[in-house]
Amino acid sequence: MPRITAPYALAGFIGLALSGLAGAADIHTKTIAATCMTCHGPGGKSQGAIPSIAGLNKDYFVKQMKDFKSGARPGTIMKRHAAGYTDAEYEALGAYFASLK
Amino acid sequence: MTLNRRDFLKISGAGAAAAALGGCATTAGGARPHVVVVGAGFGGATCAKYLRQWGPNIDVTLIEPNDKFISCPISNWVIGGLKKMDDITHGYDNLPRHGIKMVKDSVVAIDTQKRTVTTRGGSTIGYDRLVIAPGIELMTDTIKGYKDAEAAGKVVHAWKAGAQTALLRKQLEAMPDGGTYLLAIPGTPYRCPPGPYERISLVANYLSKAKPKSKIIVLDSNADIVSKKPLFMDAWTTKYAGMIDYRPSNAVTAVDGAKMTVSTDFDDIKADVLNVVPRQRAGDLCALAGVRDKNANWCTVNFATFESAHVPNVHVIGDSVQSGLPKSGHMATNQAKVCAAAIVEILAGRQPDPIPVIANTCYSATSDSTSGYVANVYRYDPAKKEYVNQPEGGATAKGDELNFTYNESWAKNIWANVLG
Numbered sequence: 081m082p083r084i085t086a087p088y089a090l091a092g093f094i095g096l097a098l099s100g101l102a103g104a105a106d107i108h109t110k111t112i113a114a115t116c117m118t119c120h121g122p123g124g125k126s127q128g129a130i131p132s133i134a135g136l137n138k139d140y141f142v143k144q145m146k147d148f149k150s151g152a153r154p155g156t157i158m159k160r161h162a163a164g165y166t167d168a169e170y171e172a173l174g175a176y177f178a179s180l181k
Numbered sequence: 182m183t184l185n186r187r188d189f190l191k192i193s194g195a196g197a198a199a200a201a202l203g204g205c206a207t208t209a210g211g212a213r214p215h216v217v218v219v220g221a222g223f224g225g226a227t228c229a230k231y232l233r234q235w236g237p238n239i240d241v242t243l244i245e246p247n248d249k250f251i252s253c254p255i256s257n258w259v260i261g262g263l264k265k266m267d268d269i270t271h272g273y274d275n276l277p278r279h280g281i282k283m284v285k286d287s288v289v290a291i292d293t294q295k296r297t298v299t300t301r302g303g304s305t306i307g308y309d310r311l312v313i314a315p316g317i318e319l320m321t322d323t324i325k326g327y328k329d330a331e332a333a334g335k336v337v338h339a340w341k342a343g344a345q346t347a348l349l350r351k352q353l354e355a356m357p358d359g360g361t362y363l364l365a366i367p368g369t370p371y372r373c374p375p376g377p378y379e380r381i382s383l384v385a386n387y388l389s390k391a392k393p394k395s396k397i398i399v400l401d402s403n404a405d406i407v408s409k410k411p412l413f414m415d416a417w418t419t420k421y422a423g424m425i426d427y428r429p430s431n432a433v434t435a436v437d438g439a440k441m442t443v444s445t446d447f448d449d450i451k452a453d454v455l456n457v458v459p460r461q462r463a464g465d466l467c468a469l470a471g472v473r474d475k476n477a478n479w480c481t482v483n484f485a486t487f488e489s490a491h492v493p494n495v496h497v498i499g500d501s502v503q504s505g506l507p508k509s510g511h512m513a514t515n516q517a518k519v520c521a522a523a524i525v526e527i528l529a530g531r532q533p534d535p536i537p538v539i540a541n542t543c544y545s546a547t548s549d550s551t552s553g554y555v556a557n558v559y560r561y562d563p564a565k566k567e568y569v570n571q572p573e574g575g576a577t578a579k580g581d582e583l584n585f586t587y588n589e590s591w592a593k594n595i596w597a598n599v600l601g
Contacts, residue, residue: 108536111534111537115515117598118595119542121597121598122594126590129587149573160557161558164559165558
């Protein structure tokens, strides 16, 4: 595999900050979002008790992730997930899911 | 030196130039890259879907011998009588709508030099990238007498969901009240770490209601419960007290289907229903492609791309991968997404995400109305070359009704992810 260079990694992080639309989301964000959908359903639309997350307001999404992480919002599984991601990833994922109808 | 597409991309670094690479033997016309995925389970079907979604210029062929997808997750619910086989059996009808070419066949040969796979039906199919997702191979020859007893229907593993799942359910229904169900658990690593303990819980749930004089003997090759120990211990001591005889560090060495006994290093044990799960290794397809590690059971990969450490242009995902990651259906689908994303980037002449993040979520039922979970986020560390478990990951200590509803919802959503 080609060696990953520092400028590339940096570009990835800038991509996180700039991406606003699902179609334009960088590959890092798209891949994480796709893993969220394993539980929350394809396109963020869930069947059954797990909530849908498609179309959530971005600021609301980011605040929920922070509150799950801190424990301010009680939950079951989400504290364990929220703790695994960075604030920049919360922002990028929030923008991504907000863009899904 | 022969220049293959991969070398060419390294040198040119341009997808447009790659598109002009005419005469490439592995693609029709050479204009559109072709990815062949072998195995349409959780990993393979998901990878095929996301390759098409993220790489609409990529042709994807998915090769699978079975007509239907039968889910291992929730198959313990069938064994415990909570669900029917129909509930865990799904068609592949939606996959062609994503532009995936489905081929119902088995792969019998892989030429990683010429980059072709050959099927039992006689087709030879070229690839630019090959993804192998065969799941596990059960090493039945490590237990004396297993194959004969299995052929006679006297012992089952039911560790690949299918006919044996239904057979085990029938055997439990036919067992008299006061009978003994025996489950033998292989040493790690094996598919679905909490799976055996969920199975014990759901069989106990059934027997405690339908045949309360019955016993469950558990022979665990491992020194202790491998996954979600507090969750299962809570259920076994509060809901099924006195029913489960759990014996750690007991590996089954032989099975006798005529006498209905199993042997360990310590003694021979008789039971009415023998459910012995053998040790496992990467699917034999991995050996065929030369990607299974020498003198070992699993396949070492580059975790940023899931490309084999041994053979270029061949990727391995799911249970067959050598890693510290749990061998779960959920993990296979998420590895599939990282792999698909990486292949799309590579084929376009870009560099893949250097720091992918994947999560595992796994629910286990402890009764017909309670479940618990384990959840972890793993972040790839390019310096360590491994996925690092992030803080706060872990399992619930007690099952409850809310998590049971999430467990059911999780199954519907992951099936929709893989097959929808």
